Amino acid sequence: MKKEQVVSCQFSVWYPLFKKHTIKSLILPLPPNVIDYLLDDGTLVWSDDETTTVVTAPEFPEFNSKVQEAINALDGRVFPKLNWSAPRDANWIALNSSLQCQSLSDIFLLFKSSDFITRDLTQPFLQCNDDSPDPVINYELVLRKWSELIPGGEFRCFVKENKLIGVSQRDHIQHYQYISKQEASITSSILQFFTDNIQHQFPDEDYSLLFTWEELMSENKLAASHTEDGTTLQDGPAFRYTTSEVTVQPSLCLSHRIPRDFLDLSTGEDAYKLIDFLKLQKGQQEEENSEDETEPDVSVP
Numbered sequence: 581m582k583k584e585q586v587v588s589c590q591f592s593v594w595y596p597l598f599k600k601h602t603i604k605s606l607i608l609p610l611p612p613n614v615i616d617y618l619l620d621d622g623t624l625v626w627s628d629d630e631t632t633t634v635v636t637a638p639e640f641p642e643f644n645s646k647v648q649e650a651i652n653a654l655d656g657r658v659f660p661k662l663n664w665s666a667p668r669d670a671n672w673i674a675l676n677s678s679l680q681c682q683s684l685s686d687i688f689l690l691f692k693s694s695d696f697i698t699r700d701l702t703q704p705f706l707q708c709n710d711d712s713p714d715p716v717i718n719y720e721l722v723l724r725k726w727s728e729l730i731p732g733g734e735f736r737c738f739v740k741e742n743k744l745i746g747v748s749q750r751d752h753i754q755h756y757q758y759i760s761k762q763e764a765s766i767t768s769s770i771l772q773f774f775t776d777n778i779q780h781q782f783p784d785e786d787y788s789l790l791f792t793w794e795e796l797m798s799e800n801k802l803a804a805s806h807t808e809d810g811t812t813l814q815d816g817p818a819f820r821y822t823t824s825e826v827t828v829q830p831s832l833c834l835s836h837r838i839p840r841d842f843l844d845l846s847t848g849e850d851a852y853k854l855i856d857f858l859k860l861q862k863g864q865q866e867e868e869n870s871e872d873e874t875e876p877d878v879s880v881p
Contacts, residue, residue, distance in 0.1 A: 667694035
C-alpha cells in the first residue's frame with residue numbers, strides 16, 4: 581500500500597463523490613489544541629489556593645459550539661470518527677457500550693480511550709511500503725448521523741483494478757442463517773449497485789468499501805444481469821461468510837477491553853463480587869498488621 585492511497589481513503593476525499601449513497605455526515609477541521617489534548621495521556625490543569633486544589637480538564641468553547649451545532653443538525657445523535665478510523669475499540673467505556681454521541685464530551689471520552697484514533701493521529705502511514713515523504717494531513721472530525729445498522733447486513737467489498745473481486749460478511753464473529761439463503765441475491769445486488777454508482781468513480785483502482793444490504797434494498801437496487809446502458813455486468817465476485825457457529829472467531833476489538841471483573845467492581849454492578857473483593861482486601865490488611873505486631877523490634881546501637 582502506498583501513502584497516496586491512504587490519502588485517497590480519507591473520509592473527506594470520498595464522501596463528496598458518494599454523498600447521495602451514504603449516511604449524511606458533517607466534517608469539521610480538528611484544531612491543533614484539540615489534537616494535542618487527544619494525544620495527551622493525562623492532561624490536567626491544576627488551580628491552587630491556600631485551602632483547596634481543583635482539578636479541571638481543558639475546555640474548547642469555540643470548537644464545542646461548532647460540534648454541538650453540527651450534532652443538532654444531524655438530529656442530535658452522531659457516530660464520530662477521524663479521517664479514517666472510528667473508535668470501535670473504545671465502545672466498552674461508553675454508556676451501554678454504544679458509539680452514539682450527543683456532545684463533545686461523549687466524543688472525547690471515546691477518542692481518548694481508542695488506540696485506533698491514536699494510530700490515525702500518529703501513524704497513518706504505518707502499513708505503507710513506499711519511501712516517499714509523508715503527506716501533510718489536515719485532521720478532521722467526522723460526524724455521521726446516527727443510524728441503527730444491523731451488523732448482519734453489512735458487507736465489505738474488495739476492488740482490484742476497478743473490478744469487484746470479493747464480498748465478505750463484515751461481522752465475522754456471528755453466524756447469520758439468512759446470508760446463505762440469499763447469497764445469490766446479495767452478491768448480484770451489490771454488483772449491480774457497484775457497477776451503477778461506484779466503479780471508476782474512486783480515485784484509486786484498488787480499494788475496499790462497505791455496503792449495507794438494507795440500504796440497497798430500500799433504494800430498490802434489484803439484481804440484474806445488465807446495466808442501464810445495456811452492457812453486461814462483470815462476472816460475480818467471490819463471496820465469503822461465516823457458515824456456522826463452529827467457525828465463529830472472537831472480535832479483535834475485544835483485546836482492547838478492560839477485564840469484566842474490573843468493570844463490575846468499579847461500577848458496583850456485581851454486589852457479591854464487590855463484597856468478596858472488600859473481604860479479601862480486609863483480610864490482607866489484617867494479615868499485614870499482624871505481621872507488623874509480631875516482628876521483633878531490633879535496634880542497632
